[in-house]
Amino acid sequence: MMPQLVTVRVKRPDRHPVRVWVPVLPVVLVFSPVVVVAVVGAVVGAVVACRMYRIDVVRALGTGWRIVCALPGTRFDAEYSRTAVLVAIR
Template sequence: MPQLVTVTVDRPDHRPIRFWVPVLPVALVLLPVVVLVVLAAIVACLVFRIRVVRALGAGWRVVSALPA
C-alpha cells in the first residue's frame, strides 16, 4: 500500500501544481463516511425489499470494475 500519493493539477497557462497526499490519514478520515454509506445502503435495501448481500455484491462489482 502506498504511503504517499502525488496529485498533479494541470493548468493551461501555468506550471502544473503538485500535491503530496498521505494515504493513511485520508483513509482514516473517510472510513466513518464509508461505514455510514454502507449502513444507509443496507437500510435502503431493507425498505425496498432488495436482498442485501446481492445488492452489496453488485455494488462491489461496479466499484471494482472502475478504471484505476
C-alpha cells in the first residue's frame, strides 16, 4: 500500500512545536507532470545503473517498489543542537 500521510513536526527551543500533515495523494496529483518526468528519469537512471553493474533490471525495480510500499509506519527523527525534526509516514 502506498503511503497516505506524511507528518512533519519541528521542535524549536523557544517556540511552540510546528506540526504539518501532508496528504500524499493530493500532492502527487497537483505535481503529477513533474512527478511523471522525475519517475521516468529515475527509472531510466536505474536501468542504466543496473546495466552498468550487471544487475537484473526487473528484480531491481521490483525491490524498489517493495521499499516504497513498506514506507507506511516509518519514523525519522533528527536532532541538531536544540532543534528536532520528526517525520512519520503513515
